[in-house]
Every structure is written in C-alpha cells, then in structure tokens.
Amino acid sequence: MNSRMAIRVIVFLTLTGLCVADSKGNLALNAKAVQSSLGHPLGDAQHAVDGKRDSDYFKGSCTHTKTEFNPWWRVDLGNIYTVHSVTITNRGECCKERLKGAQIRVGNSLDNNGNDNELAATVLTVLDGTGTFSFEPVNGQYVNILLPGNDEILTLCEVEVFAGSPTQNLALGGTAVQSSTFDGLTAAQNAVDGNRNPNYISRSCSHTKMDKDPWWRVDLLEVYMVTRVSITNRGDCCAERINGAQIRIGNSLENNGNNNQLATTVVSIPSGDTKIFAFQPVKGRYVNIFIPGRNEYLTLCEVEVFNTRDPEGGDRMAIRVIVFLTLTGLCVADSKENLALHAKVVQSSTHNPLGAAQHAVDGNRNSDANKGSCSHTNSEFNPWWRVDLGNVYSVSNVTITNRGDCCKDRLKGAQIRIGNSLDNNGNNNALVATVLTVLGGTQTFSFEPVNGRYVNIFLPGNNEILTLCEVEVFAGNLALGATAVQSTTYPQSGPQNAVDGNRNSIFSRQSCSVTNGDRNPWWRVDLLEVYKITRVSITNRGDCCPERINGAQIRIGNSLENNGNNNQLAATVVSIPLGETQTFEFKPVRGRYVNIFIPGRNEYLTLCEVEVFSGE
Template identity: 45%
Template sequence: MKKYIPVVFLLLVKTASASSPLNLALSGEATQIDTFNYFGEASHAIDGNRDSVYSRKSCSRTYKNTNPWWRVDLRDNYVITHITIVNRGDCCQERLDGAQIRVGNYLNKNNGNDNPIVANISHIATMETFTMSGYVEGRYVNVLVPGTSKYLTLCEVEVYGFKGNVALRGKATQIDTYNELGAASNAIDGNWESIYYKNSCSHTFTTTNPWWRVDLGDIHVITSITIVNRGDCCHERLDGAEIRVGNSLDNNGNDNPMVARISHIRSSQTFTMSEPVEGRYVNVFLPGADKYLTLCEVEVYGFKAKVNLARRGKATQIDTLDSLGAASNAIDGKPESTNYDDSSCSQTFTIINPWWRVDLLKTYIISSIIITNRGDCCSSSLEYADLRVGTSSANNGNDNPLVDWIWELPEGKSKTFTFSEPLKARYVNVFQQTLDKFLNICEVEVYGYEVEPVNLALGGEAAQSGADEFGPASHAIDGNRNSTNSCIQTTTSTNSWWRVDLKDTYVITSVTVTSRGDCCHDNIKGAEIRVGNSLQNNGNDNPLMATIPRMPKGISETFSPSERVEGRFVNVFLPGTGKKLTFCEVEVYGYKDDGVET
C-alpha cells in the first residue's frame, strides 16, 4: 500500500547502488513530435554523447510547434531514481525553460504526455540532474514544452534506475505458519537467503492444498515472477506448485487464473509472462494432501495498471431525458460509442444549471480525467461546462472546487484534463451554469490512485473481558507493534474477548493482528475476528470475518474479507473455557461508505 512506499524506495535505492548506475535510455527507443532536419533526430538525445553543439549531430530538435514533445521508450518498466538533461550549448538555452519531465507507463492518445509530471525545468544553462523525491516508476520518459510557437532541442537525456520488484511493497499471507522462522512476509523481504534457519523463508505446516499470497495493494500488469526455492533441503516440496494471478479473493485467491506451473526449481527460476497478465494478488498454490509450502523469495515485476476509477463508481444527473440517456451510460467504458441512439451517452432535459456526477464511492488522488463528447450532434451542450472535483456531496457535488472548464470540444472527440498537483476527490461533476440548456456526455474516464490507508483503530476505543493489570485493552490500538511490552491480556475465563469501537460504521478491507513475541503466542490460536454494528453479547455475535490460525511469536498477519464487510465494532473473540487472550496490536483498514450501495 502507498503508506509503505517511502520505506521501500530507500531499500531499493540501497540495493541498486551496489553497482554502477546504468543509463537506461541507451537501450531505449526515442521519438518526437516531428524532426527539424537530419541533424536533429530524436535518437541523438540518447546516443551517449553529451556534445551540445547542434551542428555536430548529437542533439534532437523539433520544428516550431504547439506543445512539442520528445520521448524515450525504455522497453520495460523501471523504478526511476534520477534523470539528467543536457541542453543545447551553442545557443537558445531559453527554449527549454518551462519544460516538463513526465514518467509513466501509458501512451494513451497523447503520446505519453499525460503521464505524471516528475520535474519541471526552470532553466538549464548546460546540464542538470533531477533526482526523484519519491517513488517513480515507468516505461516512458517524456520531455514536453507547453505553449505555442515552441522548439524543443535536447542534446542528451540520461535515465537512471532499476527494475522494480513490486512485491516488496505488498502484504504477504499464507494458509498457516510453521513457526516463528517461517512468516509469510519473509518471502518478500528482498533477501534471497535460502537456508531456512536464517529467517528469510516462509513455511507452512503440512496440510492439504497449502498456499501463499502477496497482495500488491492495487492491480498491476505483471511481466515476470521470480521464485527462490529453499536451498538447505527439500527442493522437491515445491514441485507441481501453481502460480496464480488475479483480482479475486475467492478461495483465498487460489481460483485466480494460473499463469505458470513449477515443475522443479533447484535454486531460483523466473517465469516471464507470454502476454500481459493483470492482477492484484499473486498466489503460489500447491495442490495435494500432506504438503509443505516453503518459499525463500517471490519477486513480482510489472507496473501499476491504469484503472478507470469511474467504472467502479455510481453515476447520477439532475434528470434524464429518456431511456437512452441514463447517467450510467457515461461510465460504461465505451468512449468510442458517441451516437446517442446507441444508448451509450447521458442526456438531461433542457433545464437551468444541468449537472452530471460520478461518485467514485471512496476517496482517490485524481491524476487525469477524460471527457468524450457526443458525436452525432449537439457538441455545444458541453461548451463552457465546469469540471468540479472534490470530497463534498453538498449541492450534489457542484460546490466542489472548479479544476477546469470544458471549452470547445468537437463532436465525437475526447479531451484529457491532467493535474500536476494532487486532487483528493470522491466526486467528479460536470456542471453547466446556464439557463435552459441540456447536458450530453458520452464518456467520463477518471484515473488516479487510492489515498493512503488509515488505521481506523487508532481513533477508536478499546475494551476487553477481564483485563489484566499489565495488559489493558488500549495497548492493542496504540500504533505500536512491539510484541513484548505493548500488548493486551485478559484474565483466564470462558469466551475471552477484546473489542475496538471505531465510533462509526466503515467498510472493512483488512484487519492486521500482531502476536505476542515473548511468550504465549499460541493463546490467540482459533480466535475469531468479528465485525458488525451490534453490541449484543459485547459484539461477539457479530458476523465472523476470519479465524486466526496458529501464529508464530511476534509476527503480524493481515486478514482480508472474501466479501463486503462493514461495521462499527471489531472483536477478537476466543471461544472456549479456561482461555486467556493475549496479542499486541490490531490495525483496522477501510473506508467510510456514507450509505452508498456498491
């Protein structure tokens, strides 16, 4: 999840610095909007030559244009650490003033110029290096000069970085855990150590159909997966395992499509996808009875898939002209369908201040929005409309901040609105402030990413049965995963329980539990995580979300529901007599739904 990205970035940089930095652009392919003459080919800017005199054929150059651009395709996705730009040296340095450096994985309809801005060029006298301030990944690096009557000349573009293992940013879990040396997270710790006792491999008990899974936090396009097997013994235990990738948690993700089968791995093996594979969850699943599953590293390479968030949302509008013009037509994923009779466009009656809105159902950071106009007539219905984006539903969302206007948009054409500053939003509105006008939209696409998750338990109130004086309920929501001196403990009783009141109802996406590290970690085995809105029986009758298996000492395990779960109260309930419940932290992640049906 995004909250872990800065830590992972530091880890990756440290790993990459062990060898000399590699200029990735040298192996890439360059192109540009057009070429001034044979001295100014796009490829000259990635020839490894920093010569800045144009006549020596080592610089690129475009004609005078509106928004001229240059791009290098790195041929694969990389984590980018820094980019060096060499400006023309014999004249005209000011032509590069105001240029934008953009990095991403998508070309779309705008040649990659809609990818995120990672740096702005104020002025370069000769050469300047731009170091990325956060986690930046992409296949395409663009230099774009916004404005009219502009030339673009570049005498060298150097791009430095490395292949990004996206599993390092994920969360791992498995069917159960053999002991404290075999936590699921060991298989995504960035360490290829394959001797089990060195605490860098995962390990399950012997069981039927054991599995291990990493949640990448969002949908990714997967290009390859590397598996490191155990090295001190037992290589054959992994024979016949299946690698599965997808977006479903049905059967703990083990029903997702199989992308590879492991015949035998002596040490490590990389599985390269023959065609694009998309998914959030990567599982290693070992079918059969009496099986152990041990993994010493799982590396997943790829990049975050560009997801049209509007397709997940719910559309509405001020009113609807007829059965062909439903608000939902504008988020049906068919931007090519611009004929109203095809029932793929929205339309209101003629009315004062018509509006259309998509509720994304939770808050995202919005990076771009694409609007497609009607193609068979009536293009003026969108003329001068407001594009409003925000988190408020007041006045149907029409009071949210104005982020742009839709000026002239020809019939059947699309326009992309990009935002260099983060826009936090749940609602996207098209609002026409005018008398007596109807509003037609054939598609609205919204791109962005989820807001960093918030541990809802930190703002809650904890309680438990029979509190031990050294283990009050509040220790489990203090934000401290320390597994020896920040834990809860009940007295020995029948049906021991612990509960956090989140103070409001939330849709729960995951619950992370940290076991005790000094002793007694088995005391949580068989405990039930229950979520709901009732305090009957202290909340212990609320629906069951997950059962906690045996947990090794001092580890954190994440439990995700297989279907929608919502509630105000999250309980850990240990059924049985003569039981003492003890653990060290409960983290609850989710979002406020505001009563919207999903």
C-alpha cells in the first residue's frame, strides 16, 4: 500500500491557548475578506480571494479602496496557521506603481484592524503581474495588506496565503557545477548546502571567475514540473552582478544546459536578500542560472528549486485529516522532520563570522569548524545557543554534532533545555538531557516528550566556549498509536502497549507488551505509509529481566513474508539497561513495517515503548 491511499490522522492536543493548524493549499481561497473602504462597485474585498489572477480591474476580479490614509485589506484564515509565504497579483492594465510600499502583516490581533500585527514582508518595487513573498514563518489567523501613506489607493487582484511546511527544496544537496570556480571558498556545491548566509567569507556562496557568459547548474536527478526558484544574492558587496541572470530549465545539456527553456529573468535582487521567482510550470531535470552577453562574476549564496505536485502522482488520493481535540488551549503541532533545519537561532555571543549561530541548523553535519558550518561563542560565563521552532512541539529527541577538528571535550556538561519561556534567554526551561561524556561525532539524546517552542543548548561554567556543528530536533513518533501485532500475547500485555506513548517500564502498570516464551518471538508495527526510517527508540522493562532484549533485531521493510522478520536488518540490540530507553541510529531504511525480532532462541519479548522516527 503506498501513500496515495493512506489516510493520515494528525491529532493536535489543545492544552492552553494557541492552536496552529497545518495546510499545503492556498488558505485565503474564498475566505472572509474585508477592506478599509470600497472605492468602486467592482472593487469588493472578496474579489482578491476568488481564485482568479486576472489583473484587468474591469473584469471584476480585483479589490479597490477609496483614496485614503493608510488603506488596508484583510483576510481571516479562520484558524491560526504558520504562514510562510504570500502571493500577490497586482493590477495590470494601469496603476501598477500604486502597490509599491505595501506591507504584508500576519498575526492574531485585530487592534488597528490587524495592521499592528507582525510585519512579514514589504513590496519594495513595482510589482508586475504576480509575485511571491517568502519570509520566516509567522503564526497568525489574519493576513493584512497595508499601504501606508496619504491619498493612497489599494488594489489587489489576488492574494494567496500558504502555510505549513513549504514544498521540499529539490536542489538541496544536489550535484552542482559551474563554468569556473573563483577560489577554494566558492565551489558550485555551496549554493545548494541549505545555508542562505550571504557573506562571501562564510564559504556558503558559489562564485565563478570573470567569465564570458558565466553559468551555474544543478542536477535534480529526476524530471520535475518546476514552478519556483529562490535565489539568495551576495550580501557583503556587488549585488548588481546578478542583474540580468536567466533561469533556464530543461533536460538538455547542450551548451551546458544554457539552451534550455527560459523560465524567467532576474531584474535585480537586493544585497543579501532572497527572492522567489514564480512562473508557469517548466518540466526539466536541470536548472541553470546563466548570465548571457557579458563578462561577469556569477555569485549565488543559495539556489532553491520547488515543484508543484503532479496531479497524477502518488499523493492524489491522500487524505489528511486534522483533528483538534480542544482540552484547554495550547495546540501541540506534529512533525516527522528535523524541526530545527533553517529555523531562527541566536547565541550568547559569536566568536567570528565562521561561528554564526545559524550554522548549527544549516543541514550540514560537517564537524570541521574551519569549513564554516559550526556555531562558536566567545569564551564566557554560561554560553548558550537557542533555536526557535516557530511553534510548540512535543519534542522527544535532539541530535547534536560536536566539533571534530579539535576541542571535543568542550561540549561535556552541556544541557539541553526545552520550553516556552524566554526568561534567562530560555535557559530556565525544562532540563531534558545532559552531555555526560566527550561527544565524538554525532549523538542523539532521547527523553520523555517535552512540549516547547525553544530548544537551548546551555553550557554552565566559567570561561566556556560552546561550539555546535549541527543541532537537529525531532518530534512526532511515527509509531505512536499505530497498529501493532506480536507473535503471542502474555496476559494483559498486548502489542498496542508498546505504542501507547507511555515509557513506564514497570510490568504491573500494563504499559509494556510481552509475548509468551516463544521460539523466535517478534513484534511489529504498521506505519501505514512508507518512510525512510533512521532511528528507533526502545524502552526496556524496568522491574526485572533486562537481559531478555539482548540480541533483538530491528528489521524494516514492506514485506510481510515470515511476518516481516525477513525485512532488512537495520540494527541489533546488544543490551539495554534496566528500565532505560535506548535510541538506535542507522542509515535510512525504507519501509512501512518495523519489527523487533529475537532469533534463534526461546524468549519472552518485552517492549515498554517503541518509537520510530524518519530523517526525511
């Protein structure tokens, strides 16, 4: 069974106040809209959410206020969403310049008609046609377009609002090449490393030599219907060099791919900014950035490529049901991905430009601090680093990559703290784990799920330096509440106990699964969809018999032959101490079924919790 027939039910448990919903579609479509005034009978506020991008005002699909002070338009999304982009279609047959300076504001307040909510983006140039404005995710129910000034008219021919996880960046980590390479800091691959740092010295920008017709190309490996490309321009100088660059997409490598279809042209990108170029779908495997007709340096600090899902593809029958169980207020969101990736981060101090806080969430586990992918504070009292997940999650695992080229011992004693408070910069939040030994490489810390928006790494002590080469944060146990079966069942110890979300390891509490003393006992959970599994956590029995789990195999795959026990071996349990939870990490294994299997002996298989995580 593949994902197209799957029904995913995501339950958001509402505990104290803020429910953040999830959506992949245009949230504004046909939603309730209002505006400051009605300047013309054809200019109703509702016209901007009718699903039509027709930019001819007289076709009756645009809004229009009176000439007034600070005109505004607002859409009510009907729920709180984590909004990450807004697409605006401007009037086309006249008056395009009127929209310049308009502000996009997102939030939950109706003070000043919603115009005091957080400023997410500004229309800085004359918008010709349709433009997409992407920004750091902002939680809100209301999206306002505010045009500050005297004697202004606000006209909008369509407003589209998008939230949830943005479509996957197809270029991330792809194979990139360029016409030439300026120096050792500026490889083509830097433009697809997931890091938007626009400073040349950060080693996260590609850079050609002064070529005639310079170009850069990424290979997506498969053919996609590409609809958007984001480019981050250099920020420390030379912003004008990108002007006139062409985005070309197709399947040919003739002329290095530069003869493929022209999708759009870059007029300009402000210094250090990221700009999204949206266009009609273009089918292709290769995406080129190409500056024709002049001698130029081509510098790209990040290129991101996005596609529209193929309506004939595997998701077309998928139904995503979001159930809100309103208990007392705070909605805990769901995720199967690394929540920290490219999230907003800060630290107590920054040693040098190579040690920016953002480097710890750039998706790169490179542990050589000189490669520009690690954070680094000054030597100070109680240094700290913090990531804002943008929402409240039930966090259960944090993965840390330590510096590898020197100084591994510095991280010993670091604390992982999670919560919703920024008192003491978040360092007073709940302590969930401590780095007790010298951490070599990458390690995952698992703990009882803790609800929180902020994850801090806090290193208590005098004259300490905190360096983090990657921090990954995970919530959303794939196995939680899923259907489980086992070879046999000992009384009051059904297989479902191992996926009930309770790590209580005492047998009498009836939260552990137990088989009889079977030959080759096994337990299996059905995830309903195929995932790339990278981690499984097992909680062992705590009141006796911890040695029974020794030698258990974790097997993952899509087959039910031999009850799933012939699927790929991902890891073997050597031992798990009495009552403890141990996380087993391995290279991604694709599968729907996860088995715990003890081969070759008669044994009781006891599992007090099994948690399954995907690295996707």
